[in-house]
Amino acid sequence: EPEVTQTPSHQVTQMGQEVILRCVPISNHLYFYWYRQILGQKVEFLVSFYNNEISEKSEIFDDQFSVERPDGSNFTLKIRSTKLEDSAMYFCASSFDRGQGYTFGSGTRLTVV
Amino acid sequence: RKEVEQDPGPFNVPEGATVAFNCTYSNSASQSFFWYRQDCRKEPKLLMSVYSSGNEDGRFTAQLNRASQYISLLIRDSKLSDSATYLCVVNPPGANNLFFGTGTRLTVIP
Numbered sequence: 001e002p003e004v005t006q007t008p009s010h011q012v013t014q015m016g017q018e019v020i021l022r023c024v025p026i027s028n029h030l031y032f033y034w035y036r037q038i039l040g041q042k043v044e045f046l047v048s049f050y051n052n053e054i055s056e057k058s059e060i061f062d063d064q065f066s067v068e069r070p071d072g073s074n075f076t077l078k079i080r081s082t083k084l085e086d087s088a089m090y091f092c093a094s095s096f097d098r099g100q101g102y103t104f105g106s107g108t109r110l111t112v113v
Numbered sequence: 114r115k116e117v118e119q120d121p122g123p124f125n126v127p128e129g130a131t132v133a134f135n136c137t138y139s140n141s142a143s144q145s146f147f148w149y150r151q152d153c154r155k156e157p158k159l160l161m162s163v164y165s166s167g168n169e170d171g172r173f174t175a176q177l178n179r180a181s182q183y184i185s186l187l188i189r190d191s192k193l194s195d196s197a198t199y200l201c202v203v204n205p206p207g208a209n210n211l212f213f214g215t216g217t218r219l220t221v222i223p
Binding site for chain 2: 031033035041042043044045048050055056058089091098099100101102103104105106107
């Protein structure tokens with residue numbers, strides 16, 4: 001079964017440092033997403049990406065966040081200057097079409113110290 | 114008002130029991146609805162989409178009541194492996210993102 005792959009599985013970083021979270025979506029999917037889940041809380045939408053541009057973003061996705069699809073396979077989330085409250089599980093997801101259920105990657109656990 | 118509301122549980126049921134979870138959503142124009150399952154510290158996995166006519170997949174039955182803005186999931190003959198958090202998920206109108214409920218935790222006891 002096709003998978004969404006995320007690396008690294010766990011990243012520890014110091015406050016103020018930049019991090020890049022990486023994802024390889026399912027190859028024939030056209031829509032890509034980042035979600036996050038703070039421990040014990042619900043899954044929250046960050047951003048959706050289609051046709052090489054951001055299609056939607058939430059209020060969480062402020063200027064310190066950016067996404068990129070640098071080549072035909074990778075989809076990255078960059079956090080420019082991490083804060084303690086950025087500590088969470090970050091999930092990448094992809095779908096073939098809008099309104100469909102997504103396939104999620106296994107997540108990157110980000111810990112900001 | 115929250116976009117999606119669920120009873121957080123926990124629900125503790127014996128093996129073989131039937132258990133039902135409910136969820137309400139706030140935007141009456143929402144079009145797509147899903148149930149996801151999430152195991153502890155793992156990613157959400159799509160369990161089933163929810164259609165207006167209701168749909169069944171083995172031991173799982175999902176229902177949608179648009180008039181009441183209410184979604185349900187019924188699990189029959191519960192197995193130990195059904196223990197997980199069940200997430201009610203709604204795609205709001207005109208948007209390409211998903212709103213997740215906080216999840217309902219189920220533990221199936223031997």
